[in-house]
Amino acid sequence: MTGEAEHDVVVVGAGVAGSLVAKQLTRAGFRVLVIEAGPATAWTFDGYLSHLQTFYTATGKGPESAWPPAAAAPQPDTRDLRAGDGYFVQDGPLKYGSTYTRLQGGSTLHWLGVSLRMLPEDFELRSRYGVGRDWPLDYPSLEPYYRAAEREIGVAADVADQSHLGVEFAAGYDYPMQRIPPSYSDTVLAAAVDGMQVTSGADRVTLKVRSYPAARNSIPRGDYHPVGAVDERPKGQRLARDLGQRCAGNTSCTPICPIQAKYNAGKTLAQADGTKLQVIAQAVASKINVDAVTGEVTGVEYQRYDDPSSPRHTVHLARGRAYVLAAHAIENTKLMLSSGLAGASGTLGRNLMDHPSIYGWGLAKAPVGAYRGPLSTSGIDDLRGGAFRAQHAAFRVDIGNDGWRATTGAPDTAVADAVLTQGLFGADLRAHLTATLPRHVRFSLNVEQLPSMTNRVSIDPRQVDKLGNPRPVINYDIDEYTLAGMAAAKSFYQGVFRRAGIDDRTDQEHAAWFPTVTYQGDMFRYHGMGHFAGTHVMGDDASLSVVDTDQRCWEHRNLFLVGSGSFPTMGTSNPTLTMAALALRTADRLTAELSG
């Protein structure tokens, strides 16, 4: 544990943020060490295929089904939510419904790929609407990094679809790839819904079904080359990179794109300068050492294990000139807390957010082609912004192409129900299923959540994992503002269903199990979107935030906490694109500083 720093920068975590930082810094000539808690199985083509087999043979097809964790790097799992006996210590009052993956590649291995920019107003919630917090950054200052992020992760969309609610793009800019074609159900719904007006507070809002930006390969624009599968083998043998250069409409974006047409962070790490990069997988960062006088980080201890099924490990120290924690909002915080670096502001671990989401589902009058194509290709974004946000949460609507899969477990449960409760078989059973399944419609309404000091992750020395590292203790609640947003979202989808002639079959009692909340007599089942944010929020006042606009830790000047943990608020956009933009910004700052 002595000697000169071998690396310029030590990055903890090989997910999207860490991989982007590693790529940028190695390409700028710096030596980067990435330590990753989980195995690197998805990093080889054969390994990725083995995850595909794991998914095919899994009885449940949840988001984690393709990505089982190592014993030394446990992770939350949706299946554990009901019993409450998973990796998270759910300390209430409500259960926190989201999960993430501790593998090289991170949660991008099973994300859907939605890559929305945040709205300009999302950065100014406090000044504009008197709620939440303002960001220390505004949309125009982040816009160049949004463009860079869209190129880095390969986003397919058309600016013409996305220029609304104040979102502006640089002149002449368009996304690196054309939008993924809308599904048939999108077009059927658009024909019924486009132009419909709804009232939201004092506003009249005109609705439009919009294709959303997706990190899935499509028709490239200009000189952009879609990035195919990750295939890290000896030079000369990397053949699988030809694969996945276009989305083929497979229906399992989540949990696993079988051809890697969807972005995962391995694609970015594979583009790093390999001569400057060292990646150590199966290495759990366990302690950050700091100089007691200067506060500067002097090293990161990590526990290296050889056997993913065993907690046996050895302890090592990684040293660099600068340190970047990119291990996830929860894991970054956990590592800081367990290293005794809670800080003076009292905000570390607090302001934990998600997009608690509700489902609405129904039966269309005619077949809409359910259960085909990417899980979702369009949404309704019109209630993401507006003056009503002074009163209640905004929400975003995902239109599913996967029928009632998520809400009731159809088509399997639909077959079981037809046989067991309706007594159908043979030709009648076939007729019933072909008459109903293709008409299944599903909306997911993803509701904004504001930062709150009492929604938090903390640690408890009595609650540790097999390596003796703390498990995250989660305190979580959903406040009136978000509940009122859920109620607005419910009446919204009911109105849209009526307009489109969709028979509302939403049935909370018989739906797939998710935790519940009650608001004004209505029961809502909410599911997590995997959209963790907050925990180490950025600000321009060291007494109220953990990091500054560069994601640099106020109290440890060579330490950066990157990722959605830095978000003061999240609005309604999926956090990955914004997290990527912030990571690129931080990489720029680090490059300038280390060069100086």
Place this chain on the structure above:
Amino acid sequence: MSVDRLHELLDAAVKLELATIPPYLCALYSIRPGGNEEATLVIRSIVVEEMLHMILSANVLNAIGGRPRVAGKENAPHYPHELPNGIVMDLQPFSAASVEAFLRVENPQHPPETSDSAPATLMGRRTELHRSSARSVSAGPTTIGAFYGEILDELTTVASEIGERALFCGDPARQISGDFYYAGGGAPVAVTDLASARRALAEVVEQGEGEMASPYDEDGDLAHFYRLEQLKYDRSYLRSDTVGTPTGPSVGVDFRAVYPMIPNPREADYADPDLRAASATANRAWIRLLEQTDNAFDGAPSNLIPAVHTMFRLRDAMVVLLANPLPDSDGHHAGPTFEWEPSAPVRARASR
């Protein structure tokens, strides 16, 4: 030397590239799921390059005012199909024999079939040999590379005779651009003059025989011929290996983990009505694909977008055939016939 002659040569080039595709598809989809991963990757990678080569040749032909034709009985390929240099492409499953044939397509120096007779695995099912028009139109006995060389020479000569402008008189809107063909073995080149025509044809030749100069291309990737050799020997090339002798680990080739498709099948071979219906479905998809491609080459390139869907339909129909045993056929399975105009069944039962 004339423009007509160039039209004839380039038309043959388009048909030549097209004709290589069905044999590769038979090998690719005859591989049973869950094995032969390297073989699947290699063959897939080659077949998309053949598609790109067809597009590039069509772009050159369109650029000089021609009309590439791939639909219709007289334009669609028929099997078994003899390419220049005497290379016979059979419709057959992934096997040692198919790898040998692919090696010969990729490299004219690769030894030809050793005897006058076809491989035993074809069981005498190589009848009615159809000759590539590239054989009949070229000036003499030729290899694929030499055939393209002849085209390049002709282009240069005619351009100097009648002027580059006059030669490249095609409507630019007929070019297949990256908007309609992408992520398939490379990017198409829009051809408007002699320089872009050379670039387009150089891409075809480099991806084919041009690779022979070194096993590794400019990106450091092993060229297709050597990837096929890795399959032949079931050994991967190490950086230190000499050409022809890969000594690395196995690449997981298992010729038994393959649906044993009957070679060069005809729809008329399928007496079973279900199999015949499946074959008709596959041939309809194939014909549709050729029609869409033909239209794309005739001023409506956007036809290539729905053609992708047709390719999925063709694949699905092929897999149905390949997974089904053929009655009274020594354990062989059915397979796609790639017939434009399937003939009536020879074994149709007489009514009593």
